[in-house]
Amino acid sequence: MPTIRRYRPEDRDAVAEVCLRTAAGGGDATGVYSDDALMPEVYALPYVGYAPDLAFVIDDDGGRVGGYVLGVADTADFIDWYAHEWAPGFRARHPSPGPPTAHRPAYTEAQLIADGGDPERMRIAELDAYPAHLHIDLLPEHQGKGLGRRLIDTLRAQLADRGVPALHLGLDPANTGARAFYERLGFHELPSSRPDAPLLGIATR
Numbered sequence: 315m316p317t318i319r320r321y322r323p324e325d326r327d328a329v330a331e332v333c334l335r336t337a338a339g340g341g342d343a344t345g346v347y348s349d350d351a352l353m354p355e356v357y358a359l360p361y362v363g364y365a366p367d368l369a370f371v372i373d374d375d376g377g378r379v380g381g382y383v384l385g386v387a388d389t390a391d392f393i394d395w396y397a398h399e400w401a402p403g404f405r406a407r408h409p410s411p412g413p414p415t416a417h418r419p420a421y422t423e424a425q426l427i428a429d430g431g432d433p434e435r436m437r438i439a440e441l442d443a444y445p446a447h448l449h450i451d452l453l454p455e456h457q458g459k460g461l462g463r464r465l466i467d468t469l470r471a472q473l474a475d476r477g478v479p480a481l482h483l484g485l486d487p488a489n490t491g492a493r494a495f496y497e498r499l500g501f502h503e504l505p506s507s508r509p510d511a512p513l514l515g516i517a518t519r
């Protein structure tokens with residue numbers, strides 16, 4: 315039986331792998347960009363660097379990580395940390411897009427690299443009311459079994475215990491399955507949400 319446990323430093327590579335394998339609108343993004351490290355370096359690794367205590371993983375029984383939820387309690391503080399501690403290294407590692415791949419993703423490598431170096435993209439209008447945010451990804455074999463709901467419940471409870479009132483997330487508009495999942499859990503659209511950049515929020519309790 316898979317269990318949910320806290321993130322440990324030795325999970326870092328596995329978290330990056332789960333991110334890569336779910337980063338193309340929920341499907342496998344391996345080979346989509348010239349460097350498979352890009353997606354995890356923008357959407358997973360900064361989170362376990364900044365807030366390992368708000369990262370929870372699915373342990374598949376054999377000690378393998380099959381999914382995660384990664385959270386930050388205070389997005390404004392995370393933006394500050396990212397600007398000083400993460401963006402400079404990211405920009406140095408990825409100064410410009412690599413050669414195009416055969417995939418031609420809608421979310422281009424140029425945009426991904428620009429986002430990776432620009433934490434201000436996370437400063438949404440509703441930050442005061444929804445200060446926390448999260449990313450959640452499960453490998454296909456763990457999807458549809460209630461583990462996503464449990465991961466979100468785990469993170470919401472942790473945030474509530476810290477007095478954080480609400481959280482938000484952004485999602486790929488092409489990821490209709492994830493949207494259905496969030497709506498089923500009670501997330502609602504935020505006022506600054508746009509069709510090309512959906513934003514959802516929920517109270518922590």
Ligand SMILES: CC(C)(COP(=O)(O)OP(=O)(O)OC[C@H]1O[C@@H](n2cnc3c(N)ncnc32)[C@H](O)[C@@H]1OP(=O)(O)O)[C@@H](O)C(=O)NCCC(=O)NCCS
Nearest residue numbers: 336340451452457458459460461462463485491494495498
């Ligand atoms: C989206 C994701 C996190 C959902 O987690 P999950 O474990 O598969 O979802 P759960 O089994 O916990 O589902 C919880 C509820 O949402 C519903 N739900 C989940 N996916 C759904 C879908 N595609 N369509 C409709 N309802 C869905 C379930 O029916 C369930 O309802 P219930 O609790 O009332 O029975 C997971 O499938 C995933 O990681 N997908 C790939 C990566 C991804 O898209 N991440 C999100 C990026 S924004």
